Amino acid sequence: MIAGSRLGGGPVEPPADDAGTPGSLGRRFLTVACAAIALAWFAVQVGLSLDPTAVPAVEQRALHLGFALLLAGFVLAGRSRSRIAAAAWIVAGSAGAAVEAYALREMAFQVVYGGLYESPDLLVAVAGIVILLIVTGRLIGWVLPVLGVVLLVLPMVGDRLPSILRMASSDPSRLLNQVWFGNDGVHGVPLDASNRYIFVFIVFGTFLTVFGAGDFLMRVVRRALARARGGAGKMSVAASALFGLTSDSSAANVTTTGVVTIPVMKRSGFSADRAAGIEAAGSVGGLLVPPVMGSVAFIMAGLTAIPYHEIALAAAVPAVLYYATLYLAVDRVAARDGIRGVPASEPPVGFRQNLLDAIEYVGPLAILVHLLVVARWEPSQAAGWALVLLVAIHLVRHRSVEAVKDCLRAAVLGPHRAVVVAIITAAVGTLVGPILISGLGLNLVTGLVSVGSGSLALLLALTVAASVVLGSGLPASATYVLLAVLLAPSLVELGVPLLAAHMFLMYLGNVADLSPPTMATVYVASGIAEARPMRTSGYAMLFGIGGLVVPLLFVFRPELLLVGGEPLGLLASLAVAAVVLYLIVSGTIGYARGPRGPATRCLLVTLGLAGVSTHPWVFVPALVLGSAVALLRPGPTPPRAFSKNTSEPVEGNTTP
Structure with missing residues (x-):
């Protein structure tokens, strides 16, 4: 099974010794092969990050994708149930690496000498x-490949389209x-990122995770x-925010923090669904939390030509607002349902160990942020x-010796976690390429601006709808790239700043992972x-x-x-945002200085949304009136029904 496979960056675990093809020798071979490929890829990529000019950029991309296809082929072979399927995946991965070796040589030749690609190049392109x-x-999953095939075919029949x-x-x-x-x-740009x-x-x-951060x-x-x-729910919020500093996958977030926080939330009074x-x-x-931001920030830097440190800095306040909203x-919910804190269940750790842990884990992270934001180093360096x-x-x-083993384990696991991102960013090129090369993107931009009739609000609504449709089947990074190519120019055309337009699309692409039908993060958490x-x-x-x-704010x-x-x-703007978010949260949860009824909840949400204007x-009267409604203490309300043996509401009570 591929862990976190639908997340646009979820980890692909190395083959286990007790899974995969029949025969211990075959399994052991695939495990060793995967480890060797991962270590080689790790050494090459870290070396290039320390000296980015050692190899030309176009050759680096081919080398990167070649390693990714080779490792993916061997990992899929290790997860196969038959020898024939395992052999087929090994051949596919090896063929992908061979195609990339040819592409590396051919692209390097074209950079130096120019000219047109020939018939053998077409065969290589099709095979690749x-x-x-x-x-x-x-x-x-097959949504992205099918969409890629469709967009490859459309330009070939462009004169017969609507x-x-x-x-x-x-x-x-x-x-x-x-x-x-x-x-x-x-x-192109996504694979380069x-x-x-x-x-x-x-x-x-x-490495931080393996070392115990x-x-x-x-x-x-x-x-x-x-x-x-x-407290248990707030622990989950804070842990997710802190873990997000270095995480590239929402599935990894759930499996790392959720296995601890979800059981504690359930014991403290949150229902299983809410937890x-x-x-x-x-x-x-x-x-959404810098500096990593699920890899999308790096793709955004390539698409917009905005320096990465500016994107990371710009993402800081919105990330704080998002988690403040979730915390609130x-x-x-805890105030409405009477959920208390969690009593201490573990002996406190000594000051010396906490200090050493902080030096080991927080020190390198602080240095990273300093080099990115203050010194403005190249992100990879x-x-x-x-x-x-x-x-x-x-x-x-x-x-x-165990510390050395930790390093080797992390050096093997890291490339396994990165392989899905590499494959997705390459596959996204089959979507972006036809759109840009054929002129389809320009047609769509013109059409969308025409449909929107110059109305930013209408275009934002169309963008939200498109993100929901695309996000239901594509990973977050692929959703962002496709939205950025199709819709970002239209938003900019109507006056939205370039960075705000792309950040808006990034948020929509990520949040779409919470909605059916794919919603991989939800499936992991509910499991x-x-x-x-x-x-x-x-x-x-x-x-x-x-x-x-x-993002609307x-x-x-x-x-x-x-x-x-x-x-x-x-x-x-921060003051307006705080009031808007407070009103909307109070309305959706149904609690502001006490439980609120449906009419008051609808009023609070409506006034909060009006405050976005x-x-x-529009926004001053809305926020003033909304604040007055929220601060006015409600009258007594009947108690909620609870089941006999648990603090969870009985079936049929659908209050959030």
Whole structure:
């Protein structure tokens, strides 16, 4: 089984010795082969992160994808149930690596000498695209490969399409060669982001996890929040936010923090569905927290030409607002349902160990942030040297054979976690390439602006609808890239700043993972909680409401992204955002200084949404009236029904 396979960056675990093809010798061979490929890939990529100019960029991309296809083929072979299937995946992975070796040589030749690609190149392009789409389908499902095939075919029949899509038909051989070899296709910006930035950040986060940073973060969170009202839920929120600093996968967030926080939430009084929903919403939010941001920030830097450190800095305030909204929602539920804190169940850890843990785990992370934001180093170099520092501290602190084994385990696991991202960012090129090369993107931009009739609100609504449709079948990173190519130019055309437009699409792509039918994060969380996935999805979208409201706020108030504007303007926007989010959370949860009825809840949500407007004659009265309603103490309400032996509401009570 491929763990976290539908998340656009979920880990692919190495083959276990007791799974896969029959025969211990075959399993052992595949395990050793996967480890060897992963270690070789790790050495090459970390070396390139420390010296990015050692190999030309186009050759680095081919090398990166070649390793990814080879490792994916051997991992899939290790998970196969028959020798024939295992052999087929080994052949596919090896063929993919061979195709990339040819592509590396051919692209390097074209850079130096120029000219046109020839017939053998077309055969290589077709073989490479077929292998890539098959591997992608096996890793993350078949929505992206099918969509890639459709978008490859459309330009070939462009003169027969409806008016909004109509274009000059593309020559198949020219189109396929450009999609495979060109800078706008498979070996384009998304794959470049995976090669230059994402891999080393994923590996850095993997080393932190293997070394025990997760236990340290949970210890800090438990000490700070366990005794607060609804402390178990607040622990989940804080742990997800902290783990999101280095995480690239919401599935990894759930499996790391959820196995601890979900059982504690259930014992403290949260229903299983709510506990899983809180964890899912918190884990998806981890992909919005800089510096990693689920790998999308690096792709965004390539697509927009905005320096990465500016994107990371701009993401800070929205991430805080998202988690503040989630924290407030948990607090409102705890206040409404009388859920108390969690009593201490573990002996406190001594000051010396806490200090040493902080030096080992927080020190390299602080150095990484300093190098990125203050020194403004290249992200890959900053992460590479932070990784070197982390390994050095770990080895010096522990000075044991086990410490060396920890490093080897992380060096093997890191590439396994990165392989899905590499495959997805390459496969996205089969979507982006045809759109850009054929002119289909320009047609869609013109059509969308025409449909929107110059109305930003209507275009934002269309964008939200498109994100829900695409996000139901695509990983978050693929959803963002496709939305960015299709819709970002239209948003910019209507006056939305470039960074705000792309950040808006990034939020929508991530939050879409909470909605059916795929909702991989929800499935993982509900599995841990033994909850109902569809109910969990409803609660996750409720608790994660900030993922829809916060992007609307920074679209209309871009100063929240710390780009331009005066400090007073930022403070005013923060005040407006705080009131808007408080009103919406109070309305959706149904608690503001006491339980609220349906009419008051609808009024609070409506006034909160009106507060998003930038027209003073709209948002000022809405926020003033909403605050008055929220602060007015409600009258007595009848107690909620509870089951006899648990603090969970009885069946039929659907209050969130």
